[in-house]
Amino acid sequence: MMDALTLKDALFWAFAFLTVGFGLMVTFHRSLVHAALGLMGTLLSVACIYGLLDADFVAVTQIIVYVGGVLILFLFGVFLTRRIDDIEVSNLSVNWMVAVPAGLVLLAVILYAVISSPLPMAPVDATGPTVEGIGNEFLSRYLLPFEVLSVILLAVLVGALMMARRELKPEERD
Amino acid sequence: MTGVPLSHFLVLAVALFTIGAVGVVTRRNALVALMSLELMLNGVNVAFLAFARWRGDALANAAVFIVMAVAAAEVAVGLALVIALFRHNRSVDLDEATRMKG
Numbered sequence: 213m214m215d216a217l218t219l220k221d222a223l224f225w226a227f228a229f230l231t232v233g234f235g236l237m238v239t240f241h242r243s244l245v246h247a248a249l250g251l252m253g254t255l256l257s258v259a260c261i262y263g264l265l266d267a268d269f270v271a272v273t274q275i276i277v278y279v280g281g282v283l284i285l286f287l288f289g290v291f292l293t294r295r296i297d298d299i300e301v302s303n304l305s306v307n308w309m310v311a312v313p314a315g316l317v318l319l320a321v322i323l324y325a326v327i328s329s330p331l332p333m334a335p336v337d338a339t340g341p342t343v344e345g346i347g348n349e350f351l352s353r354y355l356l357p358f359e360v361l362s363v364i365l366l367a368v369l370v371g372a373l374m375m376a377r378r379e380l381k382p383e384e385r386d
Numbered sequence: 387m388t389g390v391p392l393s394h395f396l397v398l399a400v401a402l403f404t405i406g407a408v409g410v411v412t413r414r415n416a417l418v419a420l421m422s423l424e425l426m427l428n429g430v431n432v433a434f435l436a437f438a439r440w441r442g443d444a445l446a447n448a449a450v451f452i453v454m455a456v457a458a459a460e461v462a463v464g465l466a467l468v469i470a471l472f473r474h475n476r477s478v479d480l481d482e483a484t485r486m487k488g
Contacts, residue, residue: 224390228398235402238421239409251421258402258428265395265439270431270450277454282424282461289417289465293472308412315408322400331392336442345444346451354448361455368459376466378473 224264231257244290251286255279269343395436402429416468416478420461427457 234257237250255278262271339345350358402425409422431450438446472478474485 218389220389224394228394231398232401232405235405235425238418238425239405239412244415244417247418247421251424254402254425254428258432261395261398261432262435264390265432265435267435267438267447267450270435270447270454273451273454277458278424282458285461285465286417286421289420289468292469293417293478308408311408311412314411315404318407319400319404322403323397326393326396326400331396332440333391335392335440339442342444342447346447349444349448350451354445357452361452364459365455368462372462372466374466375463376469 220264223260227257227260227264231261245287248283248286248290252279252283255283266338266342268341269346392436392440396433399429399433399436402426402432404429414479414481416464416471416480416483419480420464420468423464424457424461427453 231254234250234253238247238254241247241250255274259271259274259279262274406422406425406427406429409425410419413419413422431453434446434450434453438444438450468478471483475482
């Protein structure tokens with residue numbers, strides 16, 4: 213039992229450091245492609261953290277939606293918009309002398325809130341797979357948010373196509 | 387049962403959120419700003435799931451699912467905007483996107 217606990221501790225620390233390290237790479241690396249790769253590392257590490265939190269369904273969704281979908285979209289965006297000759301143009305950080313202290317203040321404030329609030333000590337016993345619970349929530353009490361979500365996705369599908377398409381010149385129109 | 391206390395997960399969530407927030411305000415490239423926004427959303431999701439684990443309810447899992455769907459939608463629209471911006475300005479520099487300034 214102790215071995216299992218320490219293994220989980222070690223896994224938590226490893227994935228926490230990976231998450232923060234890759235996150236810093238996203239924020240502070242000058243190359244766009246490296247930032248995208250850092251994002252991939254962060255998303256995968258966060259998926260592992262989800263696994264440690266026994267959120268099996270969300271962990272798999274994270275990998276499918278984020279790593280499989282969002283990240284590919286980002287890579288497409290990177291390769292569609294950057295100019296080949298100046299890879300690192302327009303990716304310089306500005307006003308970081310203000311932003312980093314402000315971020316540290318934000319960190320301190322939220323950490324103070326976390327530390328000073330009473331937190332439950334022990335988690336509840338493991339409840340097994342979460343898929344059933346999520347399905348029950350979505351198909352009973354929270355059916356309306358679920359359906360609104362599908363409308364949002366449809367609107368986004370149409371809206372993204374509208375915005376990203378090339379505008380046709382008048383002579384190209386039928 | 388996990389031996390890591392809840393506060394550790396919350397600190398990780400706060401760290402991720404702060405890194406993302408700093409990235410959003412420091413980066414001039416619209417793509418990196420969007421990526422940092424994803425970091426912030428992931429930080430929030432970690433906090434959600436940590437509380438879900440300690441309270442043992444499925445609602446937070448459902449909330450995280452909704453956050454993910456909205457985040458994916460936001461990225462699709464955001465990248466479409468970035469492509470449109472690039473087509474107009476030949477650059478995705480947020481400091482150069484001043485067309486709507488009065």
